[in-house]
Amino acid sequence: MNKKELRKQQIEKLRDFADNEEKDREDELLLDQIMNTELLKNSQTIGVTSSLPVEVDTSKLIACLWDEGKDVYLAKAHNDANHSQDFLHYTYKSKLEKSKFGIEEVSDLDAQINDDLDLIIVPGLAFALDTHERLGFGGGYYDRFLAKHPDSxxxxxxxxxxxxxxxNWKVEKTDIPIQTIITPKQILRG
Known part of the structure; x- marks a missing residue:
C-alpha cells in the first residue's frame, strides 16, 4: 500500500476511534506513561503540537508540563517552499490561531523561538514498533526539522x-525514526 492510501485509511480509522471511550482511556494511560519517564523528568524544554481530534490528546499533557514547571513550545509550520517549522514558547497567556492544517499555533509575534529543545513529542498517523519509523501527515515538516536538530x-x-x-509503508531516506515510542502498555526505546 502506498503512503497516500495508508494516510487516508489511517485518518478514517483514527476519526472512527476519536469519539470512542477507549481512545480517552488510552490517552490517559499515555499521559501517565510519559509523565513518569526519566526522559520527561530530565527535560526542561519540551516541544509539542496542539493535537487534532484524530491524534492523542496533548491538552492535558501540556497542562501537566506547566504544572511541573517545564517550558513548553508549540510547533508552528511556515508557509514556505521548504516546509519548515519552529517551536514557539507557549504559556497559558499565549494567543493562538488555527493554521491551514487546523492546528492551533502560537500567534504572538514576540513569542520566543527555541528549536534546540531537550525533548520533542512527535505526532503521526502510524508508527512501526520494531524500527520506530513514523508515517506523518505528508508535509515532511517534522522530518526536515529533526534532520536539522539531531540533538533533541x-x-x-x-x-x-x-x-x-x-x-508496511515505504520508508524514505529522509524519514527520521523516533527514539522512544510510548504505547498504553509499554515504552520502546530505539
Missing amino acids: KTVALVNSKMAFPTA
Missing part, C-alpha cells in the same frame, strides 16, 4: 490504532 530527544505517544508491528 524524540518521543511519540502511540495509541492502539497507530501502532504497527513493522512499517
